[in-house]
Amino acid sequence: MPAWLAAVAGLIIPALFWLFHYLGWPLWLLGIVLIPLAWHKRAALPGLAWLAPVAGVFGVLALLMRSDLPVRLYPVLVNVAMLIVFALSLKAPQTMIERMARLTEPDLPESGVRYTRRVTIAWCLFFAINGSIALATVLYNDARVWTIYNGLIAYVLIGLMLGGEWLIRQRVRRHG
Template sequence: MNRLIGLVLLLAGLAYPFAVYYGQQHLAPRFFALLLGGLWLARFLSQGQKPGSRGMAIAALGFCVLLGLADSPTLLRWYPALISLFGLTLFGLSLKYGPPMVERLARLHEPELPEVAIAYTRQVTKVWVGFFIFNAALVSALTLWAPLSWWTLYTGLISYVLMGMLFAGEWLVRQRVRGHV
């Protein structure tokens, strides 16, 4: 059930910028708050005792409550920045308390990582921290000063292209480092 909720949240996040673009003319922000809040509440209730996930769910629920009370179309545009801050928090705290997030992911495929790979995963985690800082700052700037169409283009397409390029670039570097290219 937890994976299904995670998948629905992911799909809702992908569709969110376009839903805001279309919905701002047709739906009250409270409608978005209710939908998002329901998904995040389900995630919260299904998380068990995972502190980081529960903390993110509580923060997202707080955002949904604020959105519902304010019923502000402008507030709708802050959700992608919040999600970037979640990524920043997860990756950043993993650098402090370890193991780094990229190392955790790498160990899913290769449980016994050599020391050089562990150092490499730490550096890649730092790159992702930088990306999340950049993304949150740019989404915030677009929210404050850009037209809705620019915000939608960036949060609904360009940011995902940038993430894909980062994934692909890291994969190419990893292949070179491992001697496979």
């Protein structure tokens, strides 16, 4: 499965959840969207290759159980996976953000290494908080609340985090 198709499948689940809910269709049918992710072998970040097969298992469970719970838990799974990968990288020689930074700046100065460590910690906090809120929307058991948060607000927050970090990085670079 092409990487772009797996990404689209992951992104449209909340929108499809809302559509199925609106049309009165069984929400557990959305497990069909998760199953193809099992064949997606490439992970955008090191350490996340296991996420695609687990998503496929969630899809199969949704269909077998005739329950939307595995589909609604998918955003929680993604946040937990990202938190684990980023947190484990804090113990590695290079943090996840440092690895990404070195793709464009191979000779990253020591100040950049310290900065990327702090950004990795910030992303860990983000994934912990975002995943907790995603879980709260599952436990609240309101499809509208789940869809609005996981299909809109979470993506806006990710964009704000990325944009805010970029602005801070520009300022840090200017000031040494």
